[in-house]
Amino acid sequence: MIKAVIFDLDGTLLDRDRSLEAFIDEQHSRLADHLQHIPKDQFAKRFIELDAKGYVWKDRVYQQLIEEFEIKGTDWETLLEDYVTNFHAHCIPFPNLISMLENLAEKSIRLGIITNGRGQFQLDNILALGIKDYFEEILISGWEGVSKPDPAIFQKALARLDVSSDEAVYVGDHPQNDIQAAQAIGMKAIWKKDPDWNCMDADGEIDDLNEIGRLVGQFKTQELKAQLQSKKLYDKK
Template structure:
């Protein structure tokens, strides 16, 4: 019997691709006096390329942007701070996020998040989605000192939830960091489909969050 469902954040609950597009478009508008010499489409496209879907921290991204585009009216540090401050205002949830969490709560399941990333930044994004209070535990790699796929971060979350691995499910979009890592500690792994991968081995595969309660039934 399943007693807990744990989630990844980016690409699972937060539609990070759409959030990034919204943010960088708005950043271009807000800082147009210093980046306006760069065509909008090129600025956005290059940021997304350098970002590598969040796997490159933005200090490196903005250092490269300022160098490539000869941005001299603002420092890369100021651009980074703008990202840290403003990104949370552009967070886009995946469809059925709140209704799915409410349904899982109604089934008396314990809920958790395990996400890699910067502590306050990720927590701000969770709060921006309006979902913080649905979760019994939230683990963010910077604050834990370990990150997925390290099994210890999964074990820590399960210990806090007081649920054994075999009674737990982990939902994520990354085949290795989420699905395989969770399975290796004894959890069931649900892969939320992502166009970056195919033929992923998982206990279940979903395209929508709303499918999770149906799987549990």
């Protein structure tokens, strides 16, 4: 029986693409003394390219931007600190985030998060979304010392939620780090569709977060049918 749903953060609960665009726009305006010689759309386009959907930390991004755009009067450390300090103020959730979490909570589903990233940075983003109190356990790779797709971080989450792998569902947007990694330890996995990736092996896929409750219900029904079928076969012996 499904007892827990565990979520990825970026690209799943947090609309990171829109959040990053909002931050870049505001940073370019706020630091105009150093960045005004760069057209905003050009600065944003190159930032997003270098960021690689968050898989490149911003120290390297800002070092490259300073070199390419010949940014003067500041350094990459200052720009990075500005990012770390201010990104959370631009966090944008995907639609129906709160209603989805409340729906699962009302069904007594235990909720958790597993996210890769820097500890306080990711926690600040979770707090900015106003969702921290919905989750019994939040595992951030920077604090756990292990990151997805390592099975150890998934096993930690299951242990802390006191559920087995076949009692839990993982929801994420990355085919390898989320879907395949969760399935590898026996969890069901729901893919939050992302146009930049293909994922053919998920147990379910969604466009909208509100679809998660329906899929969890389907998993429970499938499990119940399998149990009944197994009992019938046993009784015939």
